[in-house]
Amino acid sequence: MSDLINKKIILKSRPVGEPKESDFALVETPTPEPGEGEILSRTIYLSLDPYMRGRISEGESYAASVELGSVIVGGTVSQVIKSNHPQFQVGDFVLSNNGWQTYAVSKGETLRKLDPTQAPLSYSLGVLGMPGLTAYAALLDIGQPKEGETVVVSAASGAVGAVVGQIAKIKGAARVVGIVGSDDKRDYIVKELGFDVGINRKTQELNSALKEAAPNGIDVYYDNTAGVILEAVLQQINLGARIPLVGLISEYNATSTPSGPNLMPLLIKRALIKGFLVGDYQHRFNDFLGDVSGWLQSGKLKYKEDVVVGLENAPDAFIGLLRGDNFGKLIIKVNEDPTTA
């Protein structure tokens, strides 16, 4: 053991709803010595990010939960103070995952060396790190903003949102709208970051504010929050809109399952939901007709009709259709079919 004291913050109890101070405990332990291939580093910067709320809960997320009594996980910038790894020297700065503690031993393979002359060290936890990549890749690869389009982002002054809005402008979006939680933040994203409009969700009515802010509708919504903001944005989305679902901050502290579809699994499983209307797929009609006719003729595909005779029975049949009373494709026989007479 080293004679350095390691301060760490451990998870004392799993928070129910909003975390409380008493869910955490500060403890002091001796600092361990690095083994072969390992280094000991002193934490300089610790990044706090909303995803950590998921890690201190039980239940499925995209990574294992922090166990009770364990130090809480987190990305850090630290400085090497002892090294048993040939690629790291004492004094090197590294991007690390020390978590919520002042010192940690790590395997060299999990570290990335940082050059403090290139950018402030802490930037690699933000704009030049995981939050920056989150902004960049989800906006450009899923959101795919095109010149002239309208882009909306929630949590817009945050680590991710602020970068999203600015990249959208750089890429030629005609209108970038940010949703924030205070007037200061609204001023900041508009005056400092160049967003076209800011909306304070705490003082403005979202539906009307979005309608005014995005008069041509919304083409890309970069969603950090889900919940009521997603609901309001959906009212203004344009044909073929793209919505990267990146965070559900509004649900992280929820104690009951929100009614309506809970979209958390979509995020965890990087799944896709896409609205479909058959009118967009006329170009597939010939492929379809060839395949399905063939399958019908070969008996690979079977088909059942539920034929109701008489136009006067259409209302009743339709009411039943919405209840699921029909069995097979519902057809009203309005007049005789001379081909089956």
Place this chain on the structure above:
Amino acid sequence: MSDLINKKIILKSRPVGEPKESDFALVETPTPEPGEGEILSRTIYLSLDPYMRGRISEGESYAASVELGSVIVGGTVSQVIKSNHPQFQVGDFVLSNNGWQTYAVSKGETLRKLDPTQAPLSYSLGVLGMPGLTAYAALLDIGQPKEGETVVVSAASGAVGAVVGQIAKIKGAARVVGIVGSDDKRDYIVKELGFDVGINRKTQELNSALKEAAPNGIDVYYDNTAGVILEAVLQQINLGARIPLVGLISEYNATSTPSGPNLMPLLIKRALIKGFLVGDYQHRFNDFLGDVSGWLQSGKLKYKEDVVVGLENAPDAFIGLLRGDNFGKLIIKVNEDPTTA
């Protein structure tokens, strides 16, 4: 005017919730004469489809509402009885949009001639028509089932769902699960159509039934219903799952806005939501770092940090982060940064 009597069903009042017989009225009018380039046809088959519920409501959908007093819209197969159009002869069978009436005048351009020797006439309103194309294109182009995968479809014995499940099997899905509303329908999709499993949503608990039916999770969910079925399916979806959102039958009769995100706009606008996790985008890291570093250096992109000093303040800062109290990227300064001393 012709001396033929045209029977039609008109929209008498806009249904609130489940439609009632009294929302419809059967009226008789003289049948109009076709003008230049028009034909008069006798309706043989009228297709009833769930989308019609949206057409008889007010409010935005993907097509205009049926006006009060007007005949209700609908796809039909009809036979030409008078023609002022060179391409159509009396006796021809045509795919038409006569709506809920026994006769209609149409412009020739809106009609497609049908050959009754190829398939029963009514099939062009079902398996070989719009419902069939809906099944085919949304499953293959959005759902993209791969060999060995598990595909789930709701409203599985209906005009669309029955075709979806069979195409999924034809395309090599290892397991096709259908959700239906009766034991008869469940037997039908399994014994007649070759689905691997059927679930009766009225008698079986959906979550456990789905877990058992899809032990390897769900890769494609063809969603005709949304609502509680979507909620349950989301609990079992696999990484990278695809969900064509084709219908929201569960919401068509809803009188209040469902709480939680109402997904109707996704469908109407053919929009896409896709879950995102930054871990999948490491291949974009170099592009990202090059672009964002450049933008930072040129001043195109600005960045703000909210630095809290002292590890002991991390819990409080984290609680505030979830409330949105931070302003800029939240960083805990755990130890001194020698590069800024």
